[in-house]
Amino acid sequence: MTVAAALRNALGDIVDITEGSLEAARADRSGHSSAGRPIAVVHAETIEHVQQVMRIATETRTPVVVRGAGTGLAGAANAGPGEIVLSTMRMNRVLEVRPDDLFAVVEPGILNADLNTVLAEHGLWWPPDPASRDISTVGGNIATGAGGLLCAKYGVVRDAVLGVDVVLADGRLLHLGHRSVKGVTGLDLTSLMIGSEGTLGIVVGATLKLRRLIVGEICTLTALFPTVRAAAAGSAAVTASGAQPAIMELMDAKALSAVHALLSLPLPEVGTSQLTVQTDGPAAQAEADRIAAVLQECGGEVTLTSDRDEGERLLAVRRSMHGAMAALGTTLIEDVSVPRSALPAMYDEIARIEKAYGLEIPTVAHAGDGNLHPNFIFEGDVVPEQVWAAADDLFRSAIRLGGTLTGEHGIGMLKSRWLAEELGDDQWQLQRQIKSVFDPLGILNPGKVFTSA
Amino acid sequence: MTVAAALRNALGDIVDITEGSLEAARADRSGHSSAGRPIAVVHAETIEHVQQVMRIATETRTPVVVRGAGTGLAGAANAGPGEIVLSTMRMNRVLEVRPDDLFAVVEPGILNADLNTVLAEHGLWWPPDPASRDISTVGGNIATGAGGLLCAKYGVVRDAVLGVDVVLADGRLLHLGHRSVKGVTGLDLTSLMIGSEGTLGIVVGATLKLRRLIVGEICTLTALFPTVRAAAAGSAAVTASGAQPAIMELMDAKALSAVHALLSLPLPEVGTSQLTVQTDGPAAQAEADRIAAVLQECGGEVTLTSDRDEGERLLAVRRSMHGAMAALGTTLIEDVSVPRSALPAMYDEIARIEKAYGLEIPTVAHAGDGNLHPNFIFEGDVVPEQVWAAADDLFRSAIRLGGTLTGEHGIGMLKSRWLAEELGDDQWQLQRQIKSVFDPLGILNPGKVFTSA
Numbered sequence: 001m002t003v004a005a006a007l008r009n010a011l012g013d014i015v016d017i018t019e020g021s022l023e024a025a026r027a028d029r030s031g032h033s034s035a036g037r038p039i040a041v042v043h044a045e046t047i048e049h050v051q052q053v054m055r056i057a058t059e060t061r062t063p064v065v066v067r068g069a070g071t072g073l074a075g076a077a078n079a080g081p082g083e084i085v086l087s088t089m090r091m092n093r094v095l096e097v098r099p100d101d102l103f104a105v106v107e108p109g110i111l112n113a114d115l116n117t118v119l120a121e122h123g124l125w126w127p128p129d130p131a132s133r134d135i136s137t138v139g140g141n142i143a144t145g146a147g148g149l150l151c152a153k154y155g156v157v158r159d160a161v162l163g164v165d166v167v168l169a170d171g172r173l174l175h176l177g178h179r180s181v182k183g184v185t186g187l188d189l190t191s192l193m194i195g196s197e198g199t200l201g202i203v204v205g206a207t208l209k210l211r212r213l214i215v216g217e218i219c220t221l222t223a224l225f226p227t228v229r230a231a232a233a234g235s236a237a238v239t240a241s242g243a244q245p246a247i248m249e250l251m252d253a254k255a256l257s258a259v260h261a262l263l264s265l266p267l268p269e270v271g272t273s274q275l276t277v278q279t280d281g282p283a284a285q286a287e288a289d290r291i292a293a294v295l296q297e298c299g300g301e302v303t304l305t306s307d308r309d310e311g312e313r314l315l316a317v318r319r320s321m322h323g324a325m326a327a328l329g330t331t332l333i334e335d336v337s338v339p340r341s342a343l344p345a346m347y348d349e350i351a352r353i354e355k356a357y358g359l360e361i362p363t364v365a366h367a368g369d370g371n372l373h374p375n376f377i378f379e380g381d382v383v384p385e386q387v388w389a390a391a392d393d394l395f396r397s398a399i400r401l402g403g404t405l406t407g408e409h410g411i412g413m414l415k416s417r418w419l420a421e422e423l424g425d426d427q428w429q430l431q432r433q434i435k436s437v438f439d440p441l442g443i444l445n446p447g448k449v450f451t452s453a
Numbered sequence: 454m455t456v457a458a459a460l461r462n463a464l465g466d467i468v469d470i471t472e473g474s475l476e477a478a479r480a481d482r483s484g485h486s487s488a489g490r491p492i493a494v495v496h497a498e499t500i501e502h503v504q505q506v507m508r509i510a511t512e513t514r515t516p517v518v519v520r521g522a523g524t525g526l527a528g529a530a531n532a533g534p535g536e537i538v539l540s541t542m543r544m545n546r547v548l549e550v551r552p553d554d555l556f557a558v559v560e561p562g563i564l565n566a567d568l569n570t571v572l573a574e575h576g577l578w579w580p581p582d583p584a585s586r587d588i589s590t591v592g593g594n595i596a597t598g599a600g601g602l603l604c605a606k607y608g609v610v611r612d613a614v615l616g617v618d619v620v621l622a623d624g625r626l627l628h629l630g631h632r633s634v635k636g637v638t639g640l641d642l643t644s645l646m647i648g649s650e651g652t653l654g655i656v657v658g659a660t661l662k663l664r665r666l667i668v669g670e671i672c673t674l675t676a677l678f679p680t681v682r683a684a685a686a687g688s689a690a691v692t693a694s695g696a697q698p699a700i701m702e703l704m705d706a707k708a709l710s711a712v713h714a715l716l717s718l719p720l721p722e723v724g725t726s727q728l729t730v731q732t733d734g735p736a737a738q739a740e741a742d743r744i745a746a747v748l749q750e751c752g753g754e755v756t757l758t759s760d761r762d763e764g765e766r767l768l769a770v771r772r773s774m775h776g777a778m779a780a781l782g783t784t785l786i787e788d789v790s791v792p793r794s795a796l797p798a799m800y801d802e803i804a805r806i807e808k809a810y811g812l813e814i815p816t817v818a819h820a821g822d823g824n825l826h827p828n829f830i831f832e833g834d835v836v837p838e839q840v841w842a843a844a845d846d847l848f849r850s851a852i853r854l855g856g857t858l859t860g861e862h863g864i865g866m867l868k869s870r871w872l873a874e875e876l877g878d879d880q881w882q883l884q885r886q887i888k889s890v891f892d893p894l895g896i897l898n899p900g901k902v903f904t905s906a
Contacts, residue, residue, distance in 0.1 A: 100693045101792040101823075123695070145637040156635060158644070159612055174880045180790040181822035182609060182860035184598040184648040185875050186902070187884045191611070191644030195637040212695045240553045242576070242665045282736040337633040339554040369634035370554075407635035422638050427627050431640045433890045437883065449639070 003062050003084065004040045010052050014090075016041040025065070025085040028072040029132075030414060031330045033381065034080030038065065041085040047165070047173060047204045053086050054202065055171040063446050064169075066198040068109060068140035071132040073333050074412025076144065076197040076448050086202060088139050094118050095205070102210045103162055103179060108139025108203050115208075124210045127154035130408070131322065139203050145195025147408030152368030153246045154211070156408065158194050165205035166193060169439040179207055192434075197410050198445035200438040214280045218246075219288035220311030223275045223300030224268070228252040228351075228363075231273040232344040234298040235367035238277070239340050241294050243287050247278040248368035249318045252347070255362040255375070258324040259317050275300065275367065276318050278311065321364050325375045332376040332383055332414075334391060336398035337407030340370040349397035350374055357390040371407035372398075392418070416451045456515050456537065457493045463505050467543075469494040478518070478538040481525040482585075483867060484783045486834065487533030491518065494538040500618070500626060500657045506539050507655065508624040516899045517622075519651040521562060521593030524585040526786050527865025529597065529650040529901050539655060541592050547571050548658070555663045556615055556632060561592025561656050568661075577663045580607035583861070584775065592656050598648025600861030602700045605821030607664070609861070611647050618658035619646060622892040632660055645887075650863050651898040653891040667733045671699075672741035673764030676728045676753030677721070681705040681804075681816075684726040685797040687751040688820035691730070692793050694747050696740050698821055700731040702771045705800070707815035708828070711777040712770050728753065728820065729771050731764065774817050778828045785829040785836055785867075787844060789851035790860030793823040802850035803827055810843040824860035825851075845871070869904045 007015045016022075022037040039062070044050045057064045065079035067087045079085045092109035099122045106115060112133040116125050128141055129148035136146070142164065147156045163177020177183070177190035193200060225231035231250055238248060251259070251274045260267050268274075275295065279287040285306060292302045305311055325331045338346050343365065350372075354361050365372040374394060376387045395405040395418050405418050420428040432450050436442075460468045475490040492515070497503045510517045518532035520540045532538045545562035552575045559568060565586040569578050581594055582601035589599070595617065600609045616630020630636070630643035646653060678684035684703055691701060704712070704727045713720050721727075728748065732740040738759060745755045758764055778784045791799050796818065803825075807814050818825040827847060829840045848858040848871050858871050873881040885903050889895075 098792065098794070100689060100794040102692075103792070145641070147635045147637075152634060155612075158641065159608075168879075168883075172879050174883070175877065176880065178790070178857045179792050179855045180824070180857055180860065181605060181793070182600045182790045182819075182824045183857040184600075184861060184863050185857050185859050186864065186872055186881070187653075187887060188598070188611065188644045188648055189880070189884065189887075191641045195641055200640075236553060239555075282739070286735070337631070337635045339551065339556070339632050340634070341551070341553040366635075371633070371635045402632045404631045404633055404636040404638050406638050407633065408637060410637050411639065419639055424628065426621075426625050427629065427642070428639070430621075430627070430890065431642065434640060434642075434887060437886045437890060 003056065003060050006056050006060065007040055007042060007053065007084065010056060011042060011049060014043045014045060014049065016043060024070070025067060025079045028070045028075055028077050030073045030075050031332065031381065032075045032078060032414060034078045036081040038079035038081065038083040038085050041087055043087050043090050045090045047167065050086065050167045050202050050204050051171040051173060053084060054167055054169060057084055057443050058170045058441060061441055061443060063443050065445055066143070066202050068137035069111065069135055071136040071140065072144060072412060073409040074414045076410055076412035076445065078413060088204070089137065091204065097122050099124060104208050104210055106138055106206055106208060108206065109137050112136055112138055112141055119210060120213065123213050125213055126208050126210055127160055128157045138206060142194055142203050142206055143197055144410040145408065147371060149247045149249065149366060151366065152248065153244050158191060160209045161190060161194060161206055162209050163190050163207040164193050164203050166201040167204050168201050169441060169444050177207060195410065197412060197449050199435055199449050200444065216280070216282055217284040217306050218308055218311055219279045219284045219304065219306045220314050221277050221288055221292055221302055221304040222314050223295040223302045225273050225300050227271055228273040228347050229344050230299055231275050232347050232367070234275055234295050234300050236341055236343055237294050237298050238291050239368065241290065243291050243294070245277045245291060245368055246280045247276070249276045250365040250367040251318060251321070252363045254360055255321060255364050258328060258362055259320045262320055262324040262327055263317070276315060278315065318364065325362065325377065329377040329379055330381065332387060332391065334374045334376065334394060335371070335406045335409040336394060336403055337371040338398055338401045338403030342401040342403065343367060343370055345401055346372060346398065353390050353393050356393070357386055359387065359390055411449045413448050416449055419449065456509070456513050459509050459513065460493055460495060460506065460537065463509060464495060464502060467496045467498060467502065469496060478520060478532045481523045481528055481530050483526045483528045484785065484834065485528045485531060485867060487531045489534040491532035491534065491536040491538050494540055496540050496543050498543045500620065503539065503620045503655050503657050504624040504626060506537060507620055507622060510537055510896050511623045511894060514894055514896060516896050518898055519596070519655050521590035522564065522588055524589040524593065525597060525865060526862040527867045529863055529865035529898065531866060541657070542590065544657065550575050552577060557661050557663055559591055559659055559661060561659065562590050565589055565591055565594060572663060573666065576666050578666055579661050579663055580613055581610045591659060595647055595656050595659060596650055597863040598861065600824060602702065602819060604819065605701065606697050606699045611644060613662045614643060614647060614659055615662050616643050616660040617646050617656050619654040620657050621654050622894060622897050630660060648863065650865060650902050652888055652902050653897065669733070669735055670737040670759050671761055671764055672732045672737045672757065672759045673767050674730050674741055674745055674755055674757040675767050676748040676755045678726050678753050680724055681726040681800050682797050683752055684728050685800050685820070687748050687753050688728055689794055689796055690747050690751050691744050692821065694743065696744050698730045698744060699733045700729070701821035702729045703818040703820040704771060704774070705816045707813055708774060708817050711781060711815055712773045715773055715777040715780055716770070729768060731768065771817065778815065778830065782830040782832055783834065785840060785844065787827045787829065787847060788824070788859045788862040789847060789856055790824040791851055791854045791856030795854040795856065796820060796823055798854055799825060799851065806843050806846050809846070810839055812840070812843055864902045866901050869902055872902065
């Protein structure tokens with residue numbers, strides 16, 4: 001009996017072998033596709049479904065690729081020939097909201113934004129806010145260890161998960177973590193699962209650490225600078241001043257003009273780069289005033305508002321970045337992260353790489369936390385060698401500046417060849433051995449993260 | 454050649470076999486001692502020293518117990534016959550402070566309070582504040598995954614470490630983690646090391662995530678309640694109100710009278726329990742007023758001050774708890790943690806256990822995060838069976854209420870027999886397998902955490 005038949009026997013209609021579904025599972029939002037169609041997409045609706053899939057996969061030694069909404073940017077959820085796709089999109093319930101204890105228990109398939117709609121009714125929110133929050137699942141956020149715009153002030157996914165329920169490669173179900181604020185019983189396997197990109201187990205539930213909705217004003221300001229270096233220096237000065245913006249985004253000149261073109265706004269002067277800053281909480285206005293002063297001192301041309309709609313309009317320019325890039329061609333969105341004071345130096349490196357490889361690399365940065373997204377634009381489906389060579393140079397520059405090759409997108413298939421370089425061979429081997437403890441047969445997302453160079 | 458001789462050959466004077474040092478290494482602050490003296494205490498001064506010890510330990514299959522200041526409360530650093538003690542107390546330098554990037558790189562032996570003295574000169578601090586902060590090392594804080602009083606607002610150790618340098622059992626040195634705010638390259642082995650209690654490797658360096666010193670007022674208030682249940686309900690009401698105290702500590706009647714006796718203060722009325730709350734940051738006064746109102750509504754008799762000295766005087770009552778308990782006899786300080794709304798129910802359980810086992814169990818709680826420290830007092834060095842029976846009942850009650858058997862002290866040797874019960878057999882086995890990847894010979898802190906029941 002084929003694997004598809006075994007799945008169909010055991011699971012019936014939730015096993016999907018329609019061409020459209022199989023094709024869709026080949027790619028994520030990275031623009032990268034697998035070599036061909038997978039065997040089947042299983043639309044799991046229960047933990048038991050996930051366990052049955054894993055038991056069949058173990059019996060038949062069939063690789064399994066877990067998939068949420070497919071919004072990843074590193075190819076971690078791309079499935080190919082001979083692989084089962086295990087979709088957790090239908091497991092999308094909020095099982096429990098505990099306002100007094102500031103946690104919620106959810107299934108992995110719920111969209112980040114939908115979860116926050118439910119939580120808002122209780123006066124609560126879950127802080128991680130990847131740019132994809134309207135379309136990405138909480139399970140995917142956990143699998144990648146996602147970040148977002150608000151991280152410098154409110155933390156990343158790793159800071160916002162108390163526990164996860166996990167189905168292992170052989171189908172056993174484990175409950176990792178705890179429901180209390182503190183807990184140090186045994187090794188912290190919850191953190192180990194966060195960012196493991198489908199290589200250790202299937203997250204089928206999560207206990208999320210919540211915050212109360214921030215009350216009071218939100219102030220938004222933009223500051224225009226004549227060069228990206230000046231803008232980066234401005235953001236570093238804000239961090240150094242001790243102010244704590246909720247959001248601080250930097251758009252270089254190429255990014256800014258591309259968005260202005262997309263939104264039919266008047267084009268900024270050549271070279272103009274922009275910082276967009278938002279403050280919230282009880283000291284929102286005082287902090288915004290202080291940040292405005294710092295940025296003016298750094299030569300920024302500041303616009304400040306405490307009107308929410310006007311603030312959203314200012315932030316919309318930053319939020320339109322992906323659209324603006326997509327309008328220019330196929331995009332490889334990179335994701336290096338450096339210590340915040342190294343931001344200006346990293347922009348210098350990007351300028352050097354642009355020249356050296358004859359490329360334009362529009363770049364936005366979560367300047368509050370030092371995470372940059374340089375965009376490589378090209379024609380067609382395949383990343384040109386010239387772009388990979390430039391990306392290679394970019395990664396090495398980030399590591400040299402004390403940074404890392406991925407701040408929030410993960411390794412997936414696109415960056416696995418650089419993994420050992422950053423980790424060092426000893427740590428890379430150790431990580432592979434840990435993966436083998438969870439997945440002795442190597443059926444969980446093979447070819448992702450831990451492939452050799 | 455004996456192991457001691459091999460160590461002395463390789464390392465000279467830093468190998469200490471004096472009776473006093475060997476005796477001291479048998480116990481931590483739990484009141485529990487190992488069966489006898491270890492082989493030697495090595496006072497490592499460099500990473501190379503640590504590596505040499507581990508190479509000799511691996512060659513000779515000799516167990517190694519890492520030790521900081523020995524302030525642990527679960528016996529994790531207690532060393533016995535046939536074991537090498539590896540002390541990192543002399544590795545106590547601050548290697549780097551980066552105010553603009555909000556991180557510092559330190560050696561493990563620095564005391565938490567000494568680190569914060571250095572950081573204060575830069576306007577910075579490292580938030581974890583275990584009650585032992587004046588006498589406990591950062592390395593020990595990391596090894597236990599320590600918490601403290603400020604955790605509900607400012608997080609635990611896990612939230613405040615970006616990376617660790619680790620010497621493995623075979624002497625290899627690994628650099629785990631990153632220096633940037635965000636970073637998801639590979640598995641999160643930094644988190645895995647935090648709270649691993651010396652079973653996975655030796656932490657020889659740490660990159661710590663810092664905060665700027667909080668400016669502005671600090672407001673302190675106490676609220677007296679006629680019963681501990683009323684006080685616990687008051688703290689739950691504060692959490693539910695959305696206020697965010699920096700500190701919220703609960704002392705039950707037995708704890709409060711013991712401290713009053715120690716400090717020669719007038720004895721409170723029978724049954725009186727106390728909440729001590731501190732607020733800080735830009736909204737300190739507004740939040741203190743709001744919390745005072747909530748507690749008064751719950752029947753609390755509130756004293757509020759924004760004078761710092763007066764605030765410290767109020768808080769001193771809570772800080773004298775350990776001294777007050779020590780004055781009564783040998784203390785087994787327990788450490789269960791529950792979801793915050795379960796605090797009143799947990800106090801009911803403690804009252805039930807006191808009656809059932811004929812014991813008095815003075816209890817303080819970090820009420821802001823649901824972490825309780827019930828104190829069992831007895832005569833002599835050995836925990837009586839009756840006390841263990843009551844502790845067993847306590848752990849099961851906490852787990853039943855959705856909690857965990859240790860919030861911040863760790864498993865060590867004192868709680869290893871309950872570990873599998875909380876984790877479940879499958880997870881317990883998985884954790885042991887991960888331990889074996891790091892330590893295939895089983896020489897790192899054997900008999901701690903992962904012993905069988």
